[in-house]
Amino acid sequence: MTTSExxxxxxxxxxxxxxxxxxxxxxxxxxxxxxxxxxxxxxSAQAVADSRRRRLLSPVINATGVLLHTNLGRAPVAHxxxxxxxxxxxxxxxxxxxxxxxxxxxxxxxxxxxxSAMVVNNNAGAVLLVLAAxxxxxxxAVSRGESVEIGGGFRVPDVLEQSGARLVDVxxxxxxxxxxxxxxxxxxxxxxxxxxxHPSNFRVEGFTxxxxxxxxxxxxxxxxxxxxxxxxxSRCPWLPDGPxxxxxxxxxxxxxxxxxxxxxxxxxxxxLGGPQAGIIAGRADLVERCARHPLARALRPGGLVLGALxxxxxxxxxxxxxxxxxxxxxxxxxxxxxxxxxxxATADHLVPTATDAVPGAGAxxxxxxxxxxxxxxxxxxxxxxxxxxxxxxxxxxxxxxLDLRAVDxxxxxxxxxxxxxxxx
Ligand SMILES: *Cc1c(COP(=O)(O)O)cnc(C)c1O
Numbered sequence: 324m325t326t327s328e329x330x331x332x333x334x335x336x337x338x339x340x341x342x343x344x345x346x347x348x349x350x351x352x353x354x355x356x357x358x359x360x361x362x363x364x365x366x367s368a369q370a371v372a373d374s375r376r377r378r379l380l381s382p383v384i385n386a387t388g389v390l391l392h393t394n395l396g397r398a399p400v401a402h403x404x405x406x407x408x409x410x411x412x413x414x415x416x417x418x419x420x421x422x423x424x425x426x427x428x429x430x431x432x433x434x435x436x437x438x439s440a441m442v443v444n445n446n447a448g449a450v451l452l453v454l455a456a457x458x459x460x461x462x463x464a465v466s467r468g469e470s471v472e473i474g475g476g477f478r479v480p481d482v483l484e485q486s487g488a489r490l491v492d493v494x495x496x497x498x499x500x501x502x503x504x505x506x507x508x509x510x511x512x513x514x515x516x517x518x519x520x521h522p523s524n525f526r527v528e529g530f531t532x533x534x535x536x537x538x539x540x541x542x543x544x545x546x547x548x549x550x551x552x553x554x555x556x557s558r559c560p561w562l563p564d565g566p567x568x569x570x571x572x573x574x575x576x577x578x579x580x581x582x583x584x585x586x587x588x589x590x591x592x593x594x595l596g597g598p599q600a601g602i603i604a605g606r607a608d609l610v611e612r613c614a615r616h617p618l619a620r621a622l623r624p625g626g627l628v629l630g631a632l633x634x635x636x637x638x639x640x641x642x643x644x645x646x647x648x649x650x651x652x653x654x655x656x657x658x659x660x661x662x663x664x665x666x667x668a669t670a671d672h673l674v675p676t677a678t679d680a681v682p683g684a685g686a687x688x689x690x691x692x693x694x695x696x697x698x699x700x701x702x703x704x705x706x707x708x709x710x711x712x713x714x715x716x717x718x719x720x721x722x723x724x725l726d727l728r729a730v731d732x733x734x735x736x737x738x739x740x741x742x743x744x745x746x747x
Contacts, residue, residue: 388717388728464511464544469533521552536579552684664696
């Protein structure tokens, strides 16, 4: 294999060719040159290098209309911090080792109105840790209607099994009543938790019945609610106009805790609008058991994520939703999007169009957010992705649709640049 040849044996022509290429560190340009020569097309070397560069993580413009697109990194976040030592596990007051969870956990406890909170790498990890720490070797009751797959392989029964807890199915797929849980508690004296999972990526409609948190709290064992989405408070005090209509059915941390949940878990990068993380908030004794479990060490976040989450938590406490990119895009008035679409429609084939955006990432399933964008006859997804700043759009009824709700207005010139490739 040519790629494993020692550098010294490299034919000079590969090196000479690589030196004429640009856009990547030299060793990667050498790989591209070698590939082009092996293909018998040395003149394609720059194209090979370009295509390899485009396989690296790249900033793109999300014109899909899916605000929290898991393939595009969910919530957009900007975070900078100095290259400096940080009090990640250091208590400035005492000068001694401190808790990694104290600072940011404290802020999230304040935001969720709980005694305590901690942070792990994602919500799947949060659920796993809660179950392992609080229910290992014991039973956990879950409604059959909530024993779901959230996507990306996160299946409630599998996570339960991995945690060492035993799943006790309760009720039926479409209807679960309080009596079903009471019955489970009677049959399983080792019942450690009642787990409620927000079915965040689908809706069961019709003849359905579920048991609310307040009722579950009357049974006895601690109630754990996997909220998924990370909406902190259904009143959205960080938004000047209060909660948007499409959020109506989304459960929120503050209200779920007020209803009697002992623990809630949620993602950092969905409706919370932050970096990938999982938050565990609730009763101090239960959070403490999670923090002491060996898995907590394996799931602990680094200083970058903690720094970004701290900024975000302080922004929420300042009630400054405008400073959170996700909430900015989610609450932009449709009229603003319509005006931008009109400005971008510089040619006849670019047609301003009303669209429906969606929250995405399993938040507020079924809800749509009125939006606006551009439609172009035919499928132009490939050309749009080939732009310097790639634009990710979608096809709807034979037309290419660019939805502007998740597009930062600062990126409109880049959208224009991508659109010129279609005009040509
Ligand atoms: C998204 C989601 C998860 C997984 O969260 P990640 O942060 O992606 O690990 C778990 N449970 C629910 C209900 C979810 O919506």
